[in-house]
Amino acid sequence: MTKNKFSLRRAVNNMNLVRFRFWFQIVAFVLVVYGGYIGLDLGDKLPTFACVFNGEGTGGKCYVGELQHDLKHPLEGFVGFAGYAFLISLGMFAVWFWALNKGWCGFVCPLGTMQDWLTMVREKTKIRYSEYSWANRGKIKSIKYILLILLLLLPVMIANSVFGLPKLPNGLSMPFCDICPGRMMIPAFTGHFNQFYIDFSSKTDLVMTTLGMIIVGLFLVGSFVKKRFFCYFCPMAALQYIFSKPALLKLYKDGSKCTKCGDCYRACDMDILEIADDVTSKNLVTEDCTLCLKCVAACPENGCLEANFMGATIFESTKEGFLVRMAMDQIKENHAH
Amino acid sequence: MHTEHTIETSAERQNRHKAMEAISVLNALREDFKSPIQSMGYFYDLFEKVYCHHHPLHEGKAKIGTMCIQIPSEIIYALDAVPIRLCNGFYTDDEIGGDLLPQKSCPLVKATVGWFASDNFSDKPDITFSPTTCDQKTKAGAIIESFGHTVIDVGFPRTKESEESRHYWRESVKSFAVKLSKFQGKKLTRSNLESAIKKVGYAQSLYHKLTEFRKNKAVPILGVDMFLVTNAFFFDKIDEWISAVEKLVSELEQRASDSINVAGKASPRIVYTGSPPIFPNYKIPLIIEQSDAIIVADETCSSNRMFNDMVAVDEWNLYDMIDSVSDKYLKACTCPIFTQNDDRIRRIIQLVRSYSGDGVIYQAFAGCQVYEMEQRSVLAAMEREGIPILYIESDYSPSQHGQLTTRVEAFIESLKNRKRMKK
Numbered sequence: 001m002t003k004n005k006f007s008l009r010r011a012v013n014n015m016n017l018v019r020f021r022f023w024f025q026i027v028a029f030v031l032v033v034y035g036g037y038i039g040l041d042l043g044d045k046l047p048t049f050a051c052v053f054n055g056e057g058t059g060g061k062c063y064v065g066e067l068q069h070d071l072k073h074p075l076e077g078f079v080g081f082a083g084y085a086f087l088i089s090l091g092m093f094a095v096w097f098w099a100l101n102k103g104w105c106g107f108v109c110p111l112g113t114m115q116d117w118l119t120m121v122r123e124k125t126k127i128r129y130s131e132y133s134w135a136n137r138g139k140i141k142s143i144k145y146i147l148l149i150l151l152l153l154l155p156v157m158i159a160n161s162v163f164g165l166p167k168l169p170n171g172l173s174m175p176f177c178d179i180c181p182g183r184m185m186i187p188a189f190t191g192h193f194n195q196f197y198i199d200f201s202s203k204t205d206l207v208m209t210t211l212g213m214i215i216v217g218l219f220l221v222g223s224f225v226k227k228r229f230f231c232y233f234c235p236m237a238a239l240q241y242i243f244s245k246p247a248l249l250k251l252y253k254d255g256s257k258c259t260k261c262g263d264c265y266r267a268c269d270m271d272i273l274e275i276a277d278d279v280t281s282k283n284l285v286t287e288d289c290t291l292c293l294k295c296v297a298a299c300p301e302n303g304c305l306e307a308n309f310m311g312a313t314i315f316e317s318t319k320e321g322f323l324v325r326m327a328m329d330q331i332k333e334n335h336a337h
Numbered sequence: 338m339h340t341e342h343t344i345e346t347s348a349e350r351q352n353r354h355k356a357m358e359a360i361s362v363l364n365a366l367r368e369d370f371k372s373p374i375q376s377m378g379y380f381y382d383l384f385e386k387v388y389c390h391h392h393p394l395h396e397g398k399a400k401i402g403t404m405c406i407q408i409p410s411e412i413i414y415a416l417d418a419v420p421i422r423l424c425n426g427f428y429t430d431d432e433i434g435g436d437l438l439p440q441k442s443c444p445l446v447k448a449t450v451g452w453f454a455s456d457n458f459s460d461k462p463d464i465t466f467s468p469t470t471c472d473q474k475t476k477a478g479a480i481i482e483s484f485g486h487t488v489i490d491v492g493f494p495r496t497k498e499s500e501e502s503r504h505y506w507r508e509s510v511k512s513f514a515v516k517l518s519k520f521q522g523k524k525l526t527r528s529n530l531e532s533a534i535k536k537v538g539y540a541q542s543l544y545h546k547l548t549e550f551r552k553n554k555a556v557p558i559l560g561v562d563m564f565l566v567t568n569a570f571f572f573d574k575i576d577e578w579i580s581a582v583e584k585l586v587s588e589l590e591q592r593a594s595d596s597i598n599v600a601g602k603a604s605p606r607i608v609y610t611g612s613p614p615i616f617p618n619y620k621i622p623l624i625i626e627q628s629d630a631i632i633v634a635d636e637t638c639s640s641n642r643m644f645n646d647m648v649a650v651d652e653w654n655l656y657d658m659i660d661s662v663s664d665k666y667l668k669a670c671t672c673p674i675f676t677q678n679d680d681r682i683r684r685i686i687q688l689v690r691s692y693s694g695d696g697v698i699y700q701a702f703a704g705c706q707v708y709e710m711e712q713r714s715v716l717a718a719m720e721r722e723g724i725p726i727l728y729i730e731s732d733y734s735p736s737q738h739g740q741l742t743t744r745v746e747a748f749i750e751s752l753k754n755r756k757r758m759k760k
Contacts, residue, residue, distance in 0.1 A: 126654045128656040133500065256686070256690075259680065261664075261665070261668050261669035263664075266649065266651055266664060267649070298651070328535055328541070328542050328647060331536060332532070
């Protein structure tokens, strides 16, 4: 029995993570983008981009959309029952999120998956990926928080006069959805290209939909040259990170086993330096982490990095797993001199 | 009766002296210890062939001299050449080099320079790449060039944390690859680099398998034998090295299941760090293991550091392979030439913990300034961790044998006492 258990663990630690993730993402993509056709409805508090504009195809709805909608009410309304309702939906979002932590980004998010597909195309064409300089990498970190604050504030300012300022036009009711590439890209997968438009009906709509078109263009080009280009700016990631500490799925590091070889950093699509250089923290789910676990798969030290679910190790770095994944565990005869 | 008298040339004398140095170490390895390992025979014979009989191994192949571990052997193999690491452990060559370098230079550098000065190789490098690691190696490149050898400097940064260092070193490796590819008249391709990376990675995985056995309570292989195996990688044909080590691994598997111990039951387990033991300068390791201790792990560039870290590629295209090869030689390196040495200290502690070491022996070559300078911080860290450590300065000369033995024996006795007290 123990032997059996041991070999299952070994098989998991030796797994081909790239392949596992590829298929996991496809299944998740199908459920999120086409799940509605088979009657799947996971509600409207999902911590991932399940797009409301995808009509009946969507298997659930993104909480960021719901959140903007909820906030577009007079502030007095939040004092009573509506306030509780708001907190309950925020709580439901958190509960969904805690199950997978940032794993929603690395394994479920359809926008993330699309970007990974574009990366695969680039890899096939043998074009080198781009990177930010470390200085710029540090600077852009704050953008996702600015977007988050705007998407929270703008709907409030439509329904309320904040600091005596005039109320904002109604065209800004879903400000982030207007510029989110998911609004255009996700319905396209169910054959609906009707979100690719510029709305000339009002100045606000014109500006916002034009911005949206520009951003979807940037999304396609950007994520072709830069792995997970959009994720660096994602306000959903910012919102999630606020709730990340109590989540059940974790990425742990044992710094005493780390040689700082940097293999994990090289594998990281989000160029997170701490994964290699931080040898004191245990929890390495940082703000931009997508919990894709590529770092665990790239780490050659036994038990240095691990994916942990509620205190149980589910996948950890091992020397053997590293060698198997790099195809260094045996010599290929056809290459021998 | 007529006897012919011939006068020995200086090259012949050098070879004779080197053969004497080599054979005395090889004989000690073969005969002085209990439970010898059969498959070590390959390595004893290899060193005897090359250093006692001056037998060339790579006729007809381009031989690429490397002055430090940082020159990527993956790229050399991919371009169908053979890397020959020129770090030298012979006292004979050290004495020749001593005339050409300042008196207080590192014996390893002196020996390498002496080797080139005498121009007496069994496998002479066609071209030599010299990474700008420590001061002495860096300057030695130009001296060797003045003897008429082709030496190409490969710029190496002396900090490893910064972004600039990473980029600088990646560029250095790229330009090294371009120069070597021109020299060889062969293109570096995705497929030849990929198979070289995987082959070197496989060789490294075999080293990792060997080291696993040293974690056992009954250690089936001596530290000096391990040094010989890793030293052979400096110059051996890689395929033959691989099959010899495969045999060694399976013999050790057998020995481990039979609980064969090359040391005694109470022998203290030593982690060895500092200036690299390079054949035949096994002076300190031999003293340690002849004084009833066993080296279970090391942190040196002639052994562990050369094999520990493997290339990790994310996208198997040329651009990413070259970058990952570069990173391997910079990021995980614990060489004391770097400004910071926290990684080296953490590595030593980790080795002591995972190999159940009883103490650390830190050897610095007299004249190896960077190892001498790091001594204080390493000693302080070991004291903090409660790990006994002995610091020894030595060189290649056979003269201080008695004094060194006394110090090592005393340290080992104290470790034994400590072990007894713990019980």
